Amino acid sequence: xxxxxxxxxxxxxxxxxxxxxxxxxxxxxxxxxxxxxxxxxxxxxxxxxxxxxxxxxxxxxxxxxxxxxxxxxxxxxxxxxxxxxxxxxxxxxxxxxxxxxxxxxxxxxxxxxxxxxxxxxxxxxxxxxxxxxxxxxxxxxxxxxxxxxxxxxxxxxxxxxxxxxxxxxxxxxxxxxxxxxxxxxxxxxxxxxxxxxxxxxxxxxxxxxxxxxxxxxxxxxxxxxxxxxxxxxxxxxxxxxxxxxxxxxxxxxxxxxxxxxxxxxxxxxxxxxxxxxxxxxxxxxxxxxxxxxxxxxxxxxxxxxxxxxxxxxxxxxxxxxxx
Numbered sequence: 001x002x003x004x005x006x007x008x009x010x011x012x013x014x015x016x017x018x019x020x021x022x023x024x025x026x027x028x029x030x031x032x033x034x035x036x037x038x039x040x041x042x043x044x045x046x047x048x049x050x051x052x053x054x055x056x057x058x059x060x061x062x063x064x065x066x067x068x069x070x071x072x073x074x075x076x077x078x079x080x081x082x083x084x085x086x087x088x089x090x091x092x093x094x095x096x097x098x099x100x101x102x103x104x105x106x107x108x109x110x111x112x113x114x115x116x117x118x119x120x121x122x123x124x125x126x127x128x129x130x131x132x133x134x135x136x137x138x139x140x141x142x143x144x145x146x147x148x149x150x151x152x153x154x155x156x157x158x159x160x161x162x163x164x165x166x167x168x169x170x171x172x173x174x175x176x177x178x179x180x181x182x183x184x185x186x187x188x189x190x191x192x193x194x195x196x197x198x199x200x201x202x203x204x205x206x207x208x209x210x211x212x213x214x215x216x217x218x219x220x221x222x223x224x225x226x227x228x229x230x231x232x233x234x235x236x237x238x239x240x241x242x243x244x245x246x247x248x249x250x251x252x253x254x255x256x257x258x259x260x261x262x263x264x265x266x267x268x269x270x271x272x273x274x275x276x277x278x279x280x281x282x283x284x285x286x287x288x289x290x291x292x293x294x295x296x297x298x299x300x301x302x303x304x305x306x307x308x309x310x311x312x313x314x315x316x317x318x319x320x321x322x323x
Contacts (some may be wrong), residue, residue, distance in 0.1 A: 004120035025319035029053040032196040033099055033243040039096045040087070046085075047080040047098030050189075051144055054100040055186045058179060059144070064168075066161045067181040069115060071147030076100065079144050094142030094240045095147060095211060096250065101138065104157050105148040107234065108132045108223035116225050118174075132223025134192065134251050141250045146188055150178030154229050155194055173203030175322045178304045179237045180207040191245055191306045200235045211237045212244040269323055289322035 029050060030036035039045045055073055062068050083093045092228050103109050106116040108128035114121050129314065132140065139145070152160045152175040162177035164170045165185045172181050176193030180203035183191050193200040204211025212235045219234050226232055236247035317323055 026298070031186065031189070032240050033096070033238070034099055034240075036189065037095065040157070041092075045098075047083045048077065048271040049101055049143065051076050051146075052100050054146065054186070054188055057185070058182075058274065061185055061187060065163045065165055065181050065185060067149055067178040067187060068102070068146075069150055069178070072112065072145075073151070076144050076146050079137075083144075084140065095246070096138065099143050100146050100188045101143045102146055102149040102188045103135060104155075104176055104179050104192045104194055105151050106225040107135060108192060109135050109145060109148070112145070112148055113227065116155065117151045117158070128223070130223070132221040135223065135302055137250055137253060138247075139245035144257040148180050149176075149191055151194075152176050152177060152199075154225065155196065155199060164312055166240055171206065172204035174200040176203050176211075176237060179292065180204050180211070183207070183237050183239060184209050190243055193235055193237045194224060195233045195235065196231045200237060204237055208258060209237060209239055210244050211235065211239055213246055214248060219248075220253075259271075269315050289320065290316065290320060292323060 030039050030045065036050060039049075055076065058068060058071055080098065081096050086093050087097070102113075105114060108114050108131060110126070110128055110131045114126045116126075128275045130136075135145070147305060150160045150162045152158050155175040157174075158319075159171060160174060160177045161299055162172050162181050164172040165181055171177075176191075176195070176199050179191035179193045182188045184207035193203070193211060195201065198282070199210040202211075213233050214235050216231075217235065221229075221232055222236060224234055234251070235250065238247060249296070258285050264318065307322045313323065
């Protein structure tokens with residue numbers, strides 16, 4: 001009976017807002033940015049409905065998984081209602097309208113403390129008066145920020161309290177632990193991560209989602225607590241590749257006309273990046289040399305990891321001889 005009740009609750013949510021009791025009934029909530037963009041503009045769902053659904057997910061799961069440092073329900077709700085009014089007036093608030101996101105807690109967001117996993121040192125001392133550039137760009141595009149997600153201390157090695165959603169006895173990866181877990185478990189649609197060594201792609205991999213480490217300097221790092229200025233990156237953590245592309249374009253400051261996701265042909269995905277770089281010369285592709293680094297990263301790997309990595313390498317050798 002309890003599972004039946006939970007299913008009904010997901011279909012018909014009751015929201016208590018400042019204006020009173022408002023009931024919304026709908027058959028689904030978008031799980032990706034592309035779905036949400038389409039559903040909102042088709043009038044199938046409202047930003048406030050999406051926000052309330054994700055707030056409910058946080059309230060249901062966060063005590064167990066510890067993905068969030070803080071959430072600001074009131075600000076998220078107010079922004080969702082503001083966007084709703086604009087849509088009713090025929091004004092589009094931006095490509096990320098109604099998209100609930102989390103911000104890693106080493107990235108400044110105006111009015112929210114940046115604790116960087118170390119509240120004893122930074123509490124009451126670091127209340128940003130303005131957004132990091134990347135946060136400004138997300139807000140300008142319509143993203144609805146729910147709160148700050150857990151990071152390991154100063155985005156470094158000390159493990160965070162966040163649990164892996166698939167096995168609580170195992171690590172979710174760091175340092176963007178909270179962002180990855182929040183996205184993987186549906187507590188937000190996307191989140192910001194930062195990376196110096198592997199802190200976007202590692203937790204994304206451990207949690208079974210998509211993490212994009214952009215090229216160095218492609219997204220401004222101001223307003224983000226530094227670890228190494230020559231190695232630091234900020235990037236999106238999402239549920240699918242197309243959402244990562246959409247967010248990257250916005251975070252990198254590209255104009256709205258450039259951010260529509262493109263359909264990617266997955267039939268030859270393992271060579272996709274190489275072909276992109278050398279699409280004008282098939283001969284150049286064949287002459288590319290690949291380097292496989294084992295000594296640096298492979299010392300602590302299980303034998304199965306090497307085996308799984310060797311399988312695609314054998315496939316690549318069929319077309320590229322220099323490995």
